[in-house]
Amino acid sequence: MGLVVAVGGGLVACASLPDPAEMRDSLTDVTEVPTAPDAAEDLDADRLPDPIVEPLECKPYLVITARGTGEPSSGQLLHRVAKTISKARPGEVLTLDLDYPADTDVAEGGTYGVRLLIDTLNVQAGACPDQRFVLLGYSQGALVVGDALIDAAIRLVGPTVGALSDEAAERILAIVFYGNPRFFGEEPYNSGDYDTATNGILPRPFGSLDAYADRMIDFCVAQDFVCQSSMNLDETGHVAYFKNDMREEGAEFVLDRFDPLPADEGDDAETADAGTDGGEG
Numbered sequence: 582m583g584l585v586v587a588v589g590g591g592l593v594a595c596a597s598l599p600d601p602a603e604m605r606d607s608l609t610d611v612t613e614v615p616t617a618p619d620a621a622e623d624l625d626a627d628r629l630p631d632p633i634v635e636p637l638e639c640k641p642y643l644v645i646t647a648r649g650t651g652e653p654s655s656g657q658l659l660h661r662v663a664k665t666i667s668k669a670r671p672g673e674v675l676t677l678d679l680d681y682p683a684d685t686d687v688a689e690g691g692t693y694g695v696r697l698l699i700d701t702l703n704v705q706a707g708a709c710p711d712q713r714f715v716l717l718g719y720s721q722g723a724l725v726v727g728d729a730l731i732d733a734a735i736r737l738v739g740p741t742v743g744a745l746s747d748e749a750a751e752r753i754l755a756i757v758f759y760g761n762p763r764f765f766g767e768e769p770y771n772s773g774d775y776d777t778a779t780n781g782i783l784p785r786p787f788g789s790l791d792a793y794a795d796r797m798i799d800f801c802v803a804q805d806f807v808c809q810s811s812m813n814l815d816e817t818g819h820v821a822y823f824k825n826d827m828r829e830e831g832a833e834f835v836l837d838r839f840d841p842l843p844a845d846e847g848d849d850a851e852t853a854d855a856g857t858d859g860g861e862g
Contacts, residue, residue: 695739
């Protein structure tokens with residue numbers, strides 16, 4: 582299952598993905614398999630209304646990462662984004678890696694991921710009155726995060742697992758996607774050298790994330806067969822984010838939405854950051 586991909590010799594052990602054809606098939610199966618996954622019933626919010634998570638620490642910011650299909654527990658694309666954010670605001674950021682399967686059974690694992698994310702945000706909104714949320718998603722993780730945010734009727738995964746409370750939705754400060762299979766080329770929050778006339782493998786209806794449009798950025802490169810649906814299954818485009826500047830751009834986008842630091846703390850953070858070489862990957 583694990584095909585280790587190397588781009589320019591620098592991505593070994595940073596980008597472990599399933600075979601591209603297997604990944605494409607696993608995504609398209611979401612709309613082609615006629616029966617709902619077991620998780621749709623097992624995690625039905627009407628049947629199981631109690632949250633499946635416990636409250637976390639009440640730091641000012643909670644950054645949640647949702648990894649891509651087949652990514653290992655370490656060296657994930659989003660780790661550097663989260664680390665950059667956390668280092669810029671010492672002591673203020675709690676980071677959570679969404680513990681969902683992220684395997685090729687997207688309907689089953691994605692359903693669990695949507696329920697897990699919704700419950701986490703709702704519980705935190707109730708437990709931590711001042712905490713705000715940052716959501717980062719890569720590949721299947723972007724599908725999971727995005728579907729958790731939209732109306733259940735237009736989700737591809739998790740239509741039965743409940744919805745965000747209004748309070749939790751308001752607390753979402755920033756959303757950053759990479760290689761999103763539900764990419765829609767004409768959305769105003771997109772970024773990259775993508776073709777606006779080309780959508781992802783499973784495009785989300787235009788405007789379905791309008792409520793978050795001023796809080797999000799969706800990165801896509803032209804050669805990415807996932808966000809620029811293509812039968813040319815060259816995996817190098819889908820892992821290009823490990824080598825281009827988009828992780829840094831994503832972290833910058835998030836930090837620009839944080840409350841400003843007092844002047845002296847900002848100077849200290851810049852000095853500390855200047856002495857580092859910037860994370861894994």
